[in-house]
Structure formats: structure tokens, C-alpha cells
Amino acid sequence: MDSNWSRPCVLIVEDEPSIADNIRFGLGKEGFESEWVTTGGEGLQKISEKEYALVVLDVGLPDTTGFEVCKQIRAVSQVPIVFLTARNEEIDRILGLEIGGDDYVCKPFSVRELVARVRVILKRGRLEERGEEGSESVFGPFSLDGERYQISLAERLLSLTRYEFRMLKVFLERPGRVLTREQLMYQVWEEPEASGERTVDAHVKSIRAKLREVSPGVEYIQTHRGIGYSMQY
Incomplete structure (x- = not known):
């Protein structure tokens, strides 16, 4: 094996030792x-000191919430984040994805499934880094740099966020x-069955807010009641 090859490192933020041990074993x-x-x-x-391939982040931590940690991470890094939670409420899943999470796994969970999701996220990230999502393109007042x-x-x-970029690109x-x-779910998410219509709506709402910060009064994304959305520019 090439001695220069380094394995991707995942940071696990989890206060239950048994869960963390199982995840570490599965990843290893x-x-x-x-x-x-x-x-x-x-x-x-840790994140301020080192670059990680991905973060597995528990929502219920002893000193804060995983959601708050995610917000602080997103202020400085776009490292992929997979949430772990004991709650299976749709509103929690939507919030986690809306603030920048890449996936959401509910306890109890299969470590094999978690590792599979980690692999999918990292594979997609590598394709994007190599520019296979497309290089720089111009769309009216927008410019898209697929490599960056x-x-x-x-x-x-x-x-x-990662999913906001993908959705706006679509x-x-x-x-x-x-x-x-449904079309947006299947074109944006690796695991479309794990998302839902409310997740799509939440991301559209967030993208609209960010577009309005730059162009107040201009509605680039149009709502078509009972159908979906379209882009006008």
C-alpha cells in the first residue's frame, strides 16, 4: 500500500461511549x-485545529445542541455533517437540513447504514471537487463555479449550504x-426518500431569503401552487 495514502478522518461528536465505539468500529x-x-x-x-472529511454530530449534547454546533461550523467550514438524534420528528429533520446538515439518522440506527450514507456523501463531494458538476457558467445575473x-x-x-447550492444549480x-x-428531491438529495416536500419548501425559503439580501424586491424563484417551483432570471 502507498505509504503516502491517508485515510479520510471522520470526527464523531457523541456523548454516549457505546454509540461512539460502534460508529468508530464500523468506520474503521x-x-x-x-x-x-x-x-x-x-x-x-477540533474543527478549528484540523480538517476533517465529515462530522457525525449528535443533536443532544451535554453542553449545547448539535443544531447550534452546526451553525457555528457552517460559519467557518462546509465540511459535510450527518446528524444523530433520538428524535424522529419531521420538523427536527427539516431544521437540521435547513441550517446546513447533509443527512439525518435517527437512533436506534444501523451502523452499516450510517457508514453507507457517509460513503455516499463523500463520494458526491469528491465528484464536485473534481469539477464533474461542471465548470464556471453564467445564467443571467448569476455565475456558477462548479469546481469551487x-x-x-x-x-x-x-x-x-451544500443542498442549497445543488437546488439553485438545478x-x-x-x-x-x-x-x-418530487423532481427536486430526486435531483438534489442522495437519499430522496429520507427527505420530504416540507424539506424542499424549507430550502426554497432559505434560498429566497439569501437572494433577496442581494436583490431586494426581485423574486427569482416562482411558486406554482399544487405543482412546485420555477426559476426566472
Whole structure:
């Protein structure tokens, strides 16, 4: 084996040792390195010191919530985040994805399923980093840089989460076309069955708010009641 090859490292932020041990074992079997901390504060400190391939983040932590930790991570990094939670409420799943999470797994869960989701997220990320999502393109007042995973409006860079970027990219590439929520789910999410119509609506709402910050009074994304959304520019 090439001695220069380094295995991707996953940070686990989980206060239950038995769960963390199972995750570390499962990741190790699939070729991942992992590090484990028990609090949100420790997790943020680790992220400030080292670049990780992905973060597995428990929602219920002893010092804060995983949602709050995610917000702080997103202020400095776009590292993929998979939430772990004992709650299976749809509103929690929507909130987790809306603030920048990449996936959401409810306890009790299969470690094999969690590891499979980690692999899918990282594979998609590698394709995007290699520019297989497309290089720089211009769509009216928008510019899209597939290699850097960035979209600008009127030459101002938009601060987008991973799924917001993918959704806006889908809209930009299909101007005027009405896309149903189901179509958006299958074109944006790796696990569309794990999302839902309310998740799509939440992301559209967030994207609209960010577009309005740059172009107040302009509604680029149109709602078609009972059908879905379209992009006008």
C-alpha cells in the first residue's frame, strides 16, 4: 500500500461511549480514520485545529445542541455533517437540513447504514471537487463555479449550504421550467426518500431569503401552487 495514502478522518461528536465505539468500529472496517469527542465545545475546537472529511454530530449534547454546533461550523467550514438524534420528528429533520446538515439518522440506527450514507456523501463531494458538476457558467445575473462549489448573484458570492447550492444549480440550469417537489428531491438529495416536500419548501425559503439580501424586491424563484417551483432570471 502507498505509504503516502491517508485515510479520510471522520470526527464523531457523541456523548454516549457505546454509540461512539460502534460508529468508530464500523468506520474503521470501511477504511476510515475517526476521532471522538463528547461535547460540542470539544468538537468546535477540533474543527478549528484540523480538517476533517465529515462530522457525525449528535443533536443532544451535554453542553449545547448539535443544531447550534452546526451553525457555528457552517460559519467557518462546509465540511459535510450527518446528524444523530433520538428524535424522529419531521420538523427536527427539516431544521437540521435547513441550517446546513447533509443527512439525518435517527437512533436506534444501523451502523452499516450510517457508514453507507457517509460513503455516499463523500463520494458526491469528491465528484464536485473534481469539477464533474461542471465548470464556471453564467445564467443571467448569476455565475456558477462548479469546481469551487459557488454561486454568485450580481457578482456577490452567495453563502449557500451544500443542498442549497445543488437546488439553485438545478433551477439555474432549467430556467422557466416548473419543477415538482418530487423532481427536486430526486435531483438534489442522495437519499430522496429520507427527505420530504416540507424539506424542499424549507430550502426554497432559505434560498429566497439569501437572494433577496442581494436583490431586494426581485423574486427569482416562482411558486406554482399544487405543482412546485420555477426559476426566472
